[in-house]
Structure formats: structure tokens, C-alpha cells
Amino acid sequence: MGDVEILKELAGIAACRFIKDGMALGLGTGSTVRYSIIEIARLISEEGMDLIGVPTSEDTRSLSEELGIPLLKIEDAGTLDLTIDGADEFDCNFDLIKGGGGALTREKIVALKSKSMVVVADYTKKVEVLGAFDLPVEVDSDLWEAVREDISRICPGQVNLRMKGSKPFETDNQGFILDCRFGPTISDPKSLEIAISDTPGVIEVGLFVGICDAVIMASNDGIEELIKSEGRI
Numbered sequence: 001m002g003d004v005e006i007l008k009e010l011a012g013i014a015a016c017r018f019i020k021d022g023m024a025l026g027l028g029t030g031s032t033v034r035y036s037i038i039e040i041a042r043l044i045s046e047e048g049m050d051l052i053g054v055p056t057s058e059d060t061r062s063l064s065e066e067l068g069i070p071l072l073k074i075e076d077a078g079t080l081d082l083t084i085d086g087a088d089e090f091d092c093n094f095d096l097i098k099g100g101g102g103a104l105t106r107e108k109i110v111a112l113k114s115k116s117m118v119v120v121a122d123y124t125k126k127v128e129v130l131g132a133f134d135l136p137v138e139v140d141s142d143l144w145e146a147v148r149e150d151i152s153r154i155c156p157g158q159v160n161l162r163m164k165g166s167k168p169f170e171t172d173n174q175g176f177i178l179d180c181r182f183g184p185t186i187s188d189p190k191s192l193e194i195a196i197s198d199t200p201g202v203i204e205v206g207l208f209v210g211i212c213d214a215v216i217m218a219s220n221d222g223i224e225e226l227i228k229s230e231g232r233i
Contacts, residue, residue, distance in 0.1 A: 028085025099136030
């Protein structure tokens with residue numbers, strides 16, 4: 001296991017310290033939160049915790065089922081106690097860019113259903129200003145060309161249709177994703193989220209503003225807990 005992968009594992013496991021017996025959990029998507037899901041399965045099987053999860057993607061659902069984690073569908077879940085997820089970027093305000101794995105819509109639905117959200121990440125995801133990572137926007141697959149044209153009026157860089165081989169990448173919701181090259185310029189993510197969300201044909205924007213309460217960050221110096229002062233944890 002390489003150094004970066006070890007850091008991901010340490011962060012994923014450390015985030016599970018916020019879990020308490022009887023919780024309903026949002027289970028995120030991505031290579032770092034995968035280790036949280038493995039640890040949640042261990043808490044159930046070895047420590048006897050009574051936990052139930054709501055997966056944010058088909059990949060997470062498959063992994064959770066394989067590990068024996070009891071699951072609920074998003075539509076059957078009420079308020080969740082905690083969501084653990086990853087991020088492609090986070091800033092000092094705990095605002096996020098998510099969607100590199102293509103699950104941003106379900107991830108946001110689950111996060112908004114939760115009383116609190118913890119992000120697991122390595123130090124490379126921490127930025128001063130959001131936007132170096134291309135902003136993912138999920139769009140209606142029939143309207144993507146018109147949406148790209150509209151967003152191009154907002155976005156200073158390229159707006160590219162995400163591909164998987166020779167075909168467009170398709171989300172679990174059968175949407176397409178536009179990756180928008182803003183560069184590190186997103187100093188007002190809430191206003192940008194609203195502007196893009198108001199574009200006809202947009203399903204969801206990969207900006208998570210005011211949702212994250214803590215980041216468990218792994219670096220070569222160890223694990224650092226970053227807790228939002230006015231957060232819910």
C-alpha cells in the first residue's frame with residue numbers, strides 16, 4: 001500500500017470516531033470513504049453496534065452489501081444522524097467541491113438529510129480558494145448541449161462533457177456531467193451554486209456550501225481534526 005493510500009485509510013478510520021450505537025448513517029462515495037465503510041462494517045460485526053446506512057451510489061451500495069451493512073434506500077430514509085463522505089476540494093470555510101466520482105446528486109441529498117457531515121480527505125484536497133478542481137455539474141442527458149452553452153457564459157474556462165471511453169459518462173441517475181474549469185476563483189461558492197442551479201437542465205451542482213461540519217485530514221504529520229466552530233458536531 002502506497003503512502004497516499006495509507007493516509008486515506010487512516011483518515012477513513014479516524015472519521016468513524018463520531019459514530020455512536022444506533023445511528024443511521026449516510027455512506028459516501030470515493031476511495032477515501034471506502035475505508036470508513038470498511039470500518040463501519042467492523043464496528044457492526046466485531047463491536048456489535050446497531051447501525052444502518054444509506055448509500056450515495058451503486059458502488060457504495062454494492063460494497064456495503066458485500067460487507068454486511070444493513071441499508072435503507074434514500075427515499076425510505078428519514079433524518080440521518082451523520083454522513084461520512086469524501087471531497088475533491090475543501091476550503092477554510094468547510095465548503096466543498098464534490099462530484100469527481102459522479103455521485104454528487106445522491107451525495108448532496110443524503111448530506112442534506114443528515115444532522116451533521118464529516119469529510120475524510122488527505123492534505124492535497126485543502127485549498128485557499130475552490131476551483132482548481134473542475135466543478136462537476138450533473139445535467140439532463142437530453143439537454144446537456146444547451147446547458148453547456150449557458151454555463152459557458154458563467155465559467156471562464158472550458159466546460160467539458162465527461163466521457164467514459166467513447167461515450168458520455170452516465171450517473172446512477174442517468175444524467176450526464178459537465179466538468180467546468182473555473183480555476184481557483186470560486187470565492188463566493190453559494191452565489192455560484194445558485195446561478196448554476198437556476199440554469200434549465202441542471203440537476204445538481206457539485207458545490208456543498210454550509211453542509212460540512214468537520215474534516216478529518218491525513219498528512220505525513222498524522223491525522224488532523226478540523227472542526228467548524230459554528231458547526232453541528
